[in-house]
Amino acid sequence: MFYRETGDFKTSYSADTQTFPIKLDRYRFWAIAIFAGILVPLWIASVPRQSAEFFVNPILLPFLIFSLAAIGLNILTGYCGQVSLGTGGFMAVGAYACYKLTTAFPDLNLVLVIFASGAITAGVGVLFGLPSLRIKGFYLAVATLAAQFFLTWMFSKFGWFYNNSATGQITMPPREVFGIAITGPDAAPWATYFFCFFFVFVMGWAARNLVRGRVGRSWMAIRDMDIAAEIIGVNPLKTKLSAFAVSSFLVGIAGALYFGVWYGSAEPTEAFGITLSFQILFMIIIGGLGSMTGSFLGAGFMVLLPILLKKLMVDMGGMEVAVAKHIEIVVVGALIILFLILEPHGLARLWQLAKEKLRLWPFPY
Amino acid sequence: MSAQTKGAAIRMVHDADAPHDFTAENVLHGLPERSRGPVVLEVKNITLRFGGVVAIKDISFDIRKGEIRAIIGPNGAGKSSMLNVINGFYHPQEGEIWFNGARRKPMKPYEIAKQGIARTFQNIALFKGMSTLDNIMTGRLTKMHTNIFMQALWAGPAQAEEIEHREKVEKIIDFLEIQHIRKTPVGRLPYGLQKRVELGRALAAEPDLLLLDEPMAGMNVEEKEDMCRFILDVNEEFGTTIALIEHDMGVVMDISDRVVVLDYGRKIGDGTPDEVRSNKDVIDAYLGVSHD
Numbered sequence: 234m235f236y237r238e239t240g241d242f243k244t245s246y247s248a249d250t251q252t253f254p255i256k257l258d259r260y261r262f263w264a265i266a267i268f269a270g271i272l273v274p275l276w277i278a279s280v281p282r283q284s285a286e287f288f289v290n291p292i293l294l295p296f297l298i299f300s301l302a303a304i305g306l307n308i309l310t311g312y313c314g315q316v317s318l319g320t321g322g323f324m325a326v327g328a329y330a331c332y333k334l335t336t337a338f339p340d341l342n343l344v345l346v347i348f349a350s351g352a353i354t355a356g357v358g359v360l361f362g363l364p365s366l367r368i369k370g371f372y373l374a375v376a377t378l379a380a381q382f383f384l385t386w387m388f389s390k391f392g393w394f395y396n397n398s399a400t401g402q403i404t405m406p407p408r409e410v411f412g413i414a415i416t417g418p419d420a421a422p423w424a425t426y427f428f429c430f431f432f433v434f435v436m437g438w439a440a441r442n443l444v445r446g447r448v449g450r451s452w453m454a455i456r457d458m459d460i461a462a463e464i465i466g467v468n469p470l471k472t473k474l475s476a477f478a479v480s481s482f483l484v485g486i487a488g489a490l491y492f493g494v495w496y497g498s499a500e501p502t503e504a505f506g507i508t509l510s511f512q513i514l515f516m517i518i519i520g521g522l523g524s525m526t527g528s529f530l531g532a533g534f535m536v537l538l539p540i541l542l543k544k545l546m547v548d549m550g551g552m553e554v555a556v557a558k559h560i561e562i563v564v565v566g567a568l569i570i571l572f573l574i575l576e577p578h579g580l581a582r583l584w585q586l587a588k589e590k591l592r593l594w595p596f597p598y
Numbered sequence: 599m600s601a602q603t604k605g606a607a608i609r610m611v612h613d614a615d616a617p618h619d620f621t622a623e624n625v626l627h628g629l630p631e632r633s634r635g636p637v638v639l640e641v642k643n644i645t646l647r648f649g650g651v652v653a654i655k656d657i658s659f660d661i662r663k664g665e666i667r668a669i670i671g672p673n674g675a676g677k678s679s680m681l682n683v684i685n686g687f688y689h690p691q692e693g694e695i696w697f698n699g700a701r702r703k704p705m706k707p708y709e710i711a712k713q714g715i716a717r718t719f720q721n722i723a724l725f726k727g728m729s730t731l732d733n734i735m736t737g738r739l740t741k742m743h744t745n746i747f748m749q750a751l752w753a754g755p756a757q758a759e760e761i762e763h764r765e766k767v768e769k770i771i772d773f774l775e776i777q778h779i780r781k782t783p784v785g786r787l788p789y790g791l792q793k794r795v796e797l798g799r800a801l802a803a804e805p806d807l808l809l810l811d812e813p814m815a816g817m818n819v820e821e822k823e824d825m826c827r828f829i830l831d832v833n834e835e836f837g838t839t840i841a842l843i844e845h846d847m848g849v850v851m852d853i854s855d856r857v858v859v860l861d862y863g864r865k866i867g868d869g870t871p872d873e874v875r876s877n878k879d880v881i882d883a884y885l886g887v888s889h890d
Contacts, residue, residue: 245761246760246761246764246765246768247757247761249764250760250761250764439750439751440750442749442750442751442752442756443746443749443750446749446752446756446760447739447742447744447749447756447759447760448746448749450728450732450735450736450739451736451739453725453727453728453732454725454728454736454739456725456727457724457725457726457727457728458723458724458725458726460687460723461719461723461724461725462725462736463706463707463708464685464687464707464708464711464717465708465711465716465717465736465737465739465740465799465800465803466708466711466712466739466740466803467708467736467739468706468708469708475746479746523727
């Protein structure tokens with residue numbers, strides 16, 4: 234019983250406003266950060282490339298990238314209450330911005346390119362966020378759906394976006410950061426992993442700071458009761474647009490990493506279709522709306538579940554791949570319905586409940 | 599109401615039209631001691647229509663610094679509409695609003711909140727997903743200004759601002775005696791405490807004028823007594839000017855300095871509680887009048 238929530242007294246407000254007020258939570262966070270940021274890349278670098286790729290490409294990279302996209306969507310939907318189905322479209326904006334910037338300015342540092350892609354996506358997000366001032370809920374979802382279809386259509390329609398390549402695809406040219414290949418076929422798995430981890434860590438930290446301060450409170454005020462929020466002095470225009478901007482910034486970075494580092498090449502309607510938007514929406518529903526932990530849990534769940542199911546059904550059960558794929562879709566759909574009915578606050582809330590139960594375990598009274 | 603009393607009511611409204619020099623002897627004469635401060639807010643000849651329905655018709659009154667001003671009237675008299683006009687949620691078709699000595703242009707509610715008008719709501723309008731502390735901190739949003747990049751980094755100015763405002767909020771939490779529920783999500787709190795948190799959120803804005811829409815609706819006697827004490831304490835300790843709507847006549851007559859009575863969107867009485875109590879139109883509006 235080393236984990237205690239009591240006896241950790243605060244004597245200053247700055248200590249009381251920390252993200253993890255409990256000392257052991259803080260240690261755990263740093264332990265996870267060091268594990269994920271230092272030990273895992275070292276381990277990946279030490280194993281042979283083939284087995285490293287087995288872990289990095291299908292599991293670790295999608296987990297990191299989808300976590301970032303889920304945090305982005307969570308800010309918009311979970312914290313500010315604006316439902317969006319345009320995540321795939323905004324990720325496409327990030328990806329195409331990244332592609333255009335790397336091909337137009339070959340010498341530009343990749344880190345800067347990724348941040349710039351985020352900034353461009355933020356601008357596009359604000360543009361498509363403008364209707365949110367007039368329309369709410371279901372209707373806003375439909376308006377963002379229009380963004381999804383318009384953006385992917387635009388990227389496949391106009392040759393300028395894909396530099397008129399014959400296939401209509403965009404392919405990430407090889408780029409290095411500090412002499413280490415990050416994109417292209419020569420990129421080492423540990424480098425791609427660490428590059429994505431860096432962005433997830435930095436942006437996750439910044440997003441957490443935003444939601445616990447002034448900006449986050451105005452977002453949540455708009456979410457919980459927009460009329461009351463306006464009457465106590467929250468400017469709805471600025472608040473909603475800032476949520477769209479920050480959300481799209483994160484989603485754009487996720488899109489740039491998704492295309493640049495993970496896929497390497499992409500075709501808009503396939504890679505950034507409506508399925509992607511729904512997938513990320515499911516992540517935050519299953520993980521937990523309005524929760525940072527939930528974004529990670531949801532991304533991890535949605536990345537791991539298909540792999541586990543495939544292992545169970547195809548490798549162990551001897552089922553046909555196509556049948557297994559359909560069963561997987563059924564399982565995910567059923568889970569989403571179950572979560573929406575039983576625990577709308579998702580895995581993050583389940584985790585909290587488990588902690589509350591364990592606090593008194595085994596004597597509930 | 600008979601045609602005759604209606605006529606009388608309209609005449610009264612015109613008689614009560616305030617001249618422009620508010621400190622002149624003839625204006626102050628007859629006002630109770632506590633209601634002789636400068637005028638904080640004055641509404642002049644406000645008319646508010648929703649399509650063909652006239653919610654408020656030609657109403658004028660003033661609220662003076664440091665007083666507790668009650669707005670009463672039967673259901674549907676236009677009291678809440680009046681508050682909504684004052685904080686800019688409704689825009690009246692006719693009339694003027696003067697706030698702190700200047701005529702107010704048509705404004706959005708959040709701009710009016712920045713000017714220094716805060717309010718609570720008839721049906722509790724707290725942010726259910728947030729803790730008590732965060733709810734009261736939202737009351738200070740109008741006073742926090744560090745930009746979003748500083749916020750993202752949680753760097754110097756952003757953190758300093760956060761702590762500065764936290765101290766102010768903690769004073770309000772102490773004042774309202776809600777320290778024990780500081781970190782509880784407000785959705786879990788009982789009704790009376792929720793009302794108190796909502797008062798705290800309005801107080802956090804340090805308003806020049808505090809509007810309370812039925813602060814005691816649905817409370818038991820003890821909760822009402824607590825709430826009365828808080829309202830009087832707020833008025834005394836912070837010197838906040840308060841305008842409140844309330845149906846409990848005992849409370850209104852006890853704590854308010856001056857009372858405006860509305861009925862069917864018209865003003866039928868204005869004065870100290872004693873004056874209002876003996877006003878014939880007011881008695882008729884509340885008790886009904888025989889049409890003979």
